[in-house]
Amino acid sequence: MMIKKISALAACTALVAPAAFAADMADEMTIVSWGGAYQSSQVNAYSDPYKAKNDGLEVVWDESSAQAVSKLRAQSEAGNITWDLVDVEAADAIRLCDEGLAMEIDPDEDLAAAPDGTSAEDDFGDMLVSDCFIPQIVFSTTFGYRTDMVPDGVEPPTSACDVFDTEKYPGKRALNKQPIANMEWALLCDGVAYEDVYDALETDEGVERALAKLGTIKDDTIWWTASAQTPELLASGEIFMGSAYNGRLFSAIEEKKQPIGMAWDWQMFDLDGWIIPAGLPEDRLARVKDFVMFATDTQRLADQAKYISYGPARASSAPLVGKHATLGIEMAPHMPTDPNNAENTFVNNYDWWADHRDDLDAKFQAWLAQ
Amino acid sequence: MTDATMDRGSADSGPMRAADGTPLKRSLARSLRMQKIRALALVLPLLIFVLVTFLAPIFDMLFRSVENRIVEDTLPATVVALQDWNPDQDELPPEDVFRAVYFDLFLAAEAKKHTRLGTRLNYEMPGISSLFRGSGRAMDDVAKDQVEAIEDTDKKAWRDGAFWYSILGGDAGQAEIEEARSRFIALQGESARGPVGQSWCAVRGVLGAPCAVAPNRTDLKFGLSPEAMALLPRTSRQYAEFGVFAVLEDGDVLQEEDPWEAVYVAMALDLTDPAIAPRIASYTGPGAEQLQAAAAAVATLPAINFKDAMAAVDEEWLDPEVWRTIKVNSGRYTSGYFLNAADLKLGSDGVEVRPENERIYIMLFKRTLIMSLIITGTCIVLGYPVAWLLANLPSRRANLMMILVLLPFWTSLLVRTSAWKVMLQQHGVVNDTLVWLGIVGETGRLALINNQTGTIIAMTHILLPFMILPLYSVMQTIPPSYLRAAKSLGANDWTAFWRVYFPQSVPGIGAGSILVFILAIGYYITPELVGGTTGTFISNRIAYHISNSLNWGLAAALGTILLVAVLVLYWAYDRIVGIDNVKLGG
Numbered sequence: 001m002m003i004k005k006i007s008a009l010a011a012c013t014a015l016v017a018p019a020a021f022a023a024d025m026a027d028e029m030t031i032v033s034w035g036g037a038y039q040s041s042q043v044n045a046y047s048d049p050y051k052a053k054n055d056g057l058e059v060v061w062d063e064s065s066a067q068a069v070s071k072l073r074a075q076s077e078a079g080n081i082t083w084d085l086v087d088v089e090a091a092d093a094i095r096l097c098d099e100g101l102a103m104e105i106d107p108d109e110d111l112a113a114a115p116d117g118t119s120a121e122d123d124f125g126d127m128l129v130s131d132c133f134i135p136q137i138v139f140s141t142t143f144g145y146r147t148d149m150v151p152d153g154v155e156p157p158t159s160a161c162d163v164f165d166t167e168k169y170p171g172k173r174a175l176n177k178q179p180i181a182n183m184e185w186a187l188l189c190d191g192v193a194y195e196d197v198y199d200a201l202e203t204d205e206g207v208e209r210a211l212a213k214l215g216t217i218k219d220d221t222i223w224w225t226a227s228a229q230t231p232e233l234l235a236s237g238e239i240f241m242g243s244a245y246n247g248r249l250f251s252a253i254e255e256k257k258q259p260i261g262m263a264w265d266w267q268m269f270d271l272d273g274w275i276i277p278a279g280l281p282e283d284r285l286a287r288v289k290d291f292v293m294f295a296t297d298t299q300r301l302a303d304q305a306k307y308i309s310y311g312p313a314r315a316s317s318a319p320l321v322g323k324h325a326t327l328g329i330e331m332a333p334h335m336p337t338d339p340n341n342a343e344n345t346f347v348n349n350y351d352w353w354a355d356h357r358d359d360l361d362a363k364f365q366a367w368l369a370q
Numbered sequence: 371m372t373d374a375t376m377d378r379g380s381a382d383s384g385p386m387r388a389a390d391g392t393p394l395k396r397s398l399a400r401s402l403r404m405q406k407i408r409a410l411a412l413v414l415p416l417l418i419f420v421l422v423t424f425l426a427p428i429f430d431m432l433f434r435s436v437e438n439r440i441v442e443d444t445l446p447a448t449v450v451a452l453q454d455w456n457p458d459q460d461e462l463p464p465e466d467v468f469r470a471v472y473f474d475l476f477l478a479a480e481a482k483k484h485t486r487l488g489t490r491l492n493y494e495m496p497g498i499s500s501l502f503r504g505s506g507r508a509m510d511d512v513a514k515d516q517v518e519a520i521e522d523t524d525k526k527a528w529r530d531g532a533f534w535y536s537i538l539g540g541d542a543g544q545a546e547i548e549e550a551r552s553r554f555i556a557l558q559g560e561s562a563r564g565p566v567g568q569s570w571c572a573v574r575g576v577l578g579a580p581c582a583v584a585p586n587r588t589d590l591k592f593g594l595s596p597e598a599m600a601l602l603p604r605t606s607r608q609y610a611e612f613g614v615f616a617v618l619e620d621g622d623v624l625q626e627e628d629p630w631e632a633v634y635v636a637m638a639l640d641l642t643d644p645a646i647a648p649r650i651a652s653y654t655g656p657g658a659e660q661l662q663a664a665a666a667a668v669a670t671l672p673a674i675n676f677k678d679a680m681a682a683v684d685e686e687w688l689d690p691e692v693w694r695t696i697k698v699n700s701g702r703y704t705s706g707y708f709l710n711a712a713d714l715k716l717g718s719d720g721v722e723v724r725p726e727n728e729r730i731y732i733m734l735f736k737r738t739l740i741m742s743l744i745i746t747g748t749c750i751v752l753g754y755p756v757a758w759l760l761a762n763l764p765s766r767r768a769n770l771m772m773i774l775v776l777l778p779f780w781t782s783l784l785v786r787t788s789a790w791k792v793m794l795q796q797h798g799v800v801n802d803t804l805v806w807l808g809i810v811g812e813t814g815r816l817a818l819i820n821n822q823t824g825t826i827i828a829m830t831h832i833l834l835p836f837m838i839l840p841l842y843s844v845m846q847t848i849p850p851s852y853l854r855a856a857k858s859l860g861a862n863d864w865t866a867f868w869r870v871y872f873p874q875s876v877p878g879i880g881a882g883s884i885l886v887f888i889l890a891i892g893y894y895i896t897p898e899l900v901g902g903t904t905g906t907f908i909s910n911r912i913a914y915h916i917s918n919s920l921n922w923g924l925a926a927a928l929g930t931i932l933l934v935a936v937l938v939l940y941w942a943y944d945r946i947v948g949i950d951n952v953k954l955g956g
Contacts, residue, residue, distance in 0.1 A: 098507070099482055
């Protein structure tokens with residue numbers, strides 16, 4: 001609430017006195033992210049060093065990324081964009097780009113080249129999935145479980161499909177209150193081949209089948225809306241296993257020493273990055289472009305991996321990933337891309353989701369309410 | 371003077387008059403009117419405040435439940451072309467509808483507004499949103515052969531904006547350009563700035579913060595050539611649309627811009643039109659050579675079939691259901707949102723029930739009503755004894771109890787709800803205590819949260835003061851001597867309570883019940899936090915549509931229905947119990 005007020009206030013002052021900073025950069029910036037351990041890694045790796053270089057700059061963090069699309073739509077409807085930079089998943093970036101709510105960028109002009117001179121476009125490579133998307137990390141949605149709640153004499157879960165096995169692993173589950181990832185797992189664990197999952201989801205029968213599979217655990221499931229919830233629910237013993245982003249589970253396990261294990265099989269692989277909302281005033285745009293240039297360079301992306309186990313999205317950052325900033329442990333084995341973790345990986349089809357998100361959201365939410 | 375003498379006096383000498391000779395009645399009315407005006411002037415600020423900040427936004431929001439301009443604004447030509455198509459037959463619309471949808475969708479995709487229409491129609495036909503999104507990306511490729519064929523005849527000329535303007539530009543065509551402009555404004559969802567807005571902007575200009583120039587007042591700095599409009603009507607129309615877009619959206623100068631594909635496609639249509647082709651051959655105006663070359667090039671290609679082209683973009687365009695959905699929902703006003711709120715939809719032959727997996731709202735309304743009644747009931751059962759104690763204990767102890775009742779009332783709602791989460795969860799205080807006492811086993815922990823039980827428990831606690839306070843204030847006014855009198859006349863404790871005390875406390879129950887029930891029926895935050903999926907109310911759904919799915923029309927329709935339901939219940943209550951029997955205080 002406070003955050004919104006502050007940024008609204010900032011927008012007002014910008015309106016009243018446009019002449020004062022018009023040619024200059026704004027001295028305040030509102031960044032939207034996912035909260036929790038992930039957001040603090042961004043504060044540590046990007047915004048604190050940037051603030052050290054820019055005296056008097058105020059950075060306001062908002063934790064609304066999960067509702068970024070709908071909130072940006074509403075802001076654009078109201079004609080008052082209060083956000084300067086928004087952290088979103090690739091599928092949402094594509095959607096926002098299609099809707100004209102995100103600004104198109106030119107990688108070679110707006111992003112820093114690698115230290116060896118490779119252009120940003122080549123260094124990010126395939127990660128540039130949309131004209132508006134500024135890639136940041138690769139992450140995966142995986143399952144965490146309470147190691148002390150595994151029934152006696154039973155192997156601990158290793159795969160996403162174990163979430164559907166309530167006989168072997170009794171107890172509550174937590175799943176994202178969104179169709180993305182859940183629908184794929186449901187079909188995959190119901191016997192649909194990996195390659196056919198999205199084709200099946202395009203048909204009514206496929207959607208029915210996925211929902212029916214999810215229906216087998218609907219009564220045992222708590223649906224989370226913020227990515228910090230699963231680690232909390234695991235820590236309090238409220239659930240036996242639940243889906244969460246791998247970096248969240250890493251911080252619960254390694255930093256907070258909770259009795260949590262990870263089931264890496266069929267992790268859902270995805271991209272995350274920034275978008276700049278379309279239609280920002282000049283001074284704010286200048287500021288945010290300056291920040292993005294800084295925050296997505298090779299060193300900064302590698303720095304972020306010191307705080308959370310997400311892989312940097314540029315090729316040149318990968319060799320620089322080292323140890324955790326405070327714990328001193330090697331980060332590489334905790335990355336979703338590590339060969340030990342990536343035996344079976346489900347690569348999220350963000351293009352497909354960008355087109356079908358509205359349809360499946362409607363069906364999924366109606367199913368949830370029933 | 372008594373009434374009798376006054377009556378006689380007036381009968382004797384006509385109406386009574388005031389000192390200045392006007393009839394007393396009129397004089398009195400005038401002075402009363404002055405008083406009324408003065409009173410009105412006093413409440414006027416508040417009245418205006420309420421109107422502007424409360425009623426107007428509510429009506430604006432409720433209006434969204436029937437407003438439906440988006441289909442007509444985004445696909446104007448398609449809506450017109452679809453008028454003659456009969457949706458009842460299982461046939462696809464004719465070719466001219468496909469042609470209209472191509473040009474409409476092309477412009478919408480350039481303006482990036484096609485996704486909004488897809489989202490709107492997705493409410494009526496789940497699955498249509500991806501059709502619009504995907505198609506928007508592929509619009510540039512429709513009739514690619516023709517576009518390339520024209521371009522290949524003289525790349526240098528056709529990629530030059532000035533060359534295009536030399537053929538199509540001129541000093542005429544204001545009507546066509548204004549039509550394109552108003553279409554652009556409607557598509558962008560902007561309202562043309564009227565005189566009021568213009569004078570406000572003049573004030574802002576003086577204050578040093580001028581408005582941006584309104585799109586309906588911008589000088590477009592181009593016109594159409596009358597010769598070209600006669601020779602190439604489709605091309606000229608598309609060129610005007612492109613020009614308006616280039617100037618207003620991109621801030622470009624039309625004379626420097628190479629037009630987008632839709633203008634090429636329109637030109638291919640014109641050049642292959644049998645009525646136009648002979649006139650092209652004898653045309654001698656600017657660009658005649660290139661036009662004749664282009665006509666020859668497109669003549670070698672098969673004619674553009676928009677139906678096939680749209681099918682190549684996405685096969686779903688060949689599904690009659692898509693066209694039926696567009697046609698049925700093309701009106702400026704719609705009953706779709708209200709029908710949706712009642713699990714119905716508008717089919718081609720009238721109202722029909724939605725498929726089973728989309729039916730949720732009636733169930734949610736029922737659940738909201740039933741759970742609100744249960745919560746009201748538990749509040750009565752729990753609140754009545756407390757209120758009785760409050761009213762009958764010596765005042766010192768009663769005050770202490772009152773503080774205990776009010777303390778949670780003063781605590782933040784979120785804190786209380788979160789506290790219930792800690793209490794009720796699987797490893798929470800309640801379950802741990804039960805396990806420790808051996809009442810339930812380790813595996814048989816009770817599910818008290820994230821379901822209806824959780825909602826009922828937490829909401830009963832949160833709404834309890836609203837029941838206790840009116841009950842207490844009514845009970846305070848019941849003299850204790852009545853009970854003593856009843857007992858002295860031979861009633862036992864129960865009879866004395868039931869026949870004497872209880873009937874007198876009914877107004878308190880009525881007031882408390884109305885308060886609790888109306889608050890419960892619209893409650894949002896507590897069910898959201900502790901209700902899981904089975905314990906949520908219709909208001910959670912409204913909130914979801916307001917802030918997540920942005921289906922404001924449906925949210926407004928659901929809100930209207932909820933409001934009407936509460937008013938009907940209130941009316942029924944008034945008829946059965948009588949609103950005069952409700953007491954909020956002594």
